[in-house]
Amino acid sequence: MTDDAPSITAEQFAEQTSRIIASVSAVIDGKPDAVRSALVCLLAEGHLLIEDVPGVGKTMLARALAASVDATVRRIQFTPDLLPGDVTGVSVYDPVEREFAFKPGAIFAHIVIADEINRASPKTQSALLEAMEEGQVTVDGSTHPLPDPFLVVATQNPLEMEGTYPLPEAQRDRFMMRISMGYPDAAAEALMLRQRDTVNPLSAVAPVADAASVRSLIAHSRRVHVAEAVEEYAVALAQATRMDPSLHLGASPRATLQLVRAAKVHAALDGRDYVIPDDLAELLSPVFAHRLLPARGAHRAGAQPVEAALAQILDRVRVPLAARL
DSSP, X not given: OOSOOOOOOHHHHHHHHHHHHHHHHTTSTTOHHHHHHHHHHHHTTOOEEEEOOTTSSXXXXXXXXXXXXXXXXXXXXXXXXXXXHHHHEEEEEETTTTEEEEXXXXXXXXXXXXXTGGGSOHHXXXXXXXXHHHSEEEETTEEEEOOSSOEEEEEXXXXXXXXXXXXXXXXXXXOSEEEOOOOOOHHHHHHHHHHSSSOOGGGGOOOOEEHXXXXXXXXXXXXXXXXXXXXXXXXXXXXHHHHOTTEEEOOOHXXXXXXXXHHHHHHHXXXXXXXXXXXXXXXXXXXXXXXXXXXXXXXBTTBOHHXXXXXXXXXXXXXXXXXXX
């Protein structure tokens, strides 16, 4: 991200983020947590993985966020025959100039919707690694920067479904958060039937922000204060996942960094200029869970092993005292 984004006040931040949330929520009925998570990832300069069964609005959420921001948007439909060059771009020989010229791939946009990412081969999935981590791609030895801001919103179906591939651990670790949409409640589903029978809800979405304003929102979030005690709490939570006997793979240092970055945006959205332990606790599962692997044979009654382990970690890791914040 560029460091010369215009400074904005807390009131301007609240006003602009409220407009984005309202715009996306007009399309995504009854899912305020999912809408907020998508905005957190955008402003924390992370990437979002939405995992759920078909038809619950995964792609609609990504497209609604993209439509609410007046920036370049590309959608990549991941299929088994998609090649890495289709994503990152390729060098094409120009017979007139007698040299190779770079032809950008679909990844060159502010917001990239990677639809059904786990239907492509692991080799093609891995084409996103450098882009998601460093905001650039390297093709034939030449590095090409991506637009700023840059957000990947990927959707995937459960791995038990036919024709899907598991995301490699390195790929999962690049996603700041993983969320599930879940089925709508009865009222939201009935409203959807009435409103969307003949009209595409995305057609009514108008941009309420642009790339420059998003950069200002990101810069504002970066200035949120994190006390040393809160940083130590984040590290303690991550270390606890690495020592938990029910987990085979714990949280990476990248996960700790992204937990704090997401917490800063979470605090700003709540109108605070400082992070509190509750910010970390609320984000722990969506930031950590998809990076963790349960130990073989691990089972906890009534819950998924990873989520149950995180709940117990929250219970036993000491919360810093208010006097130290």
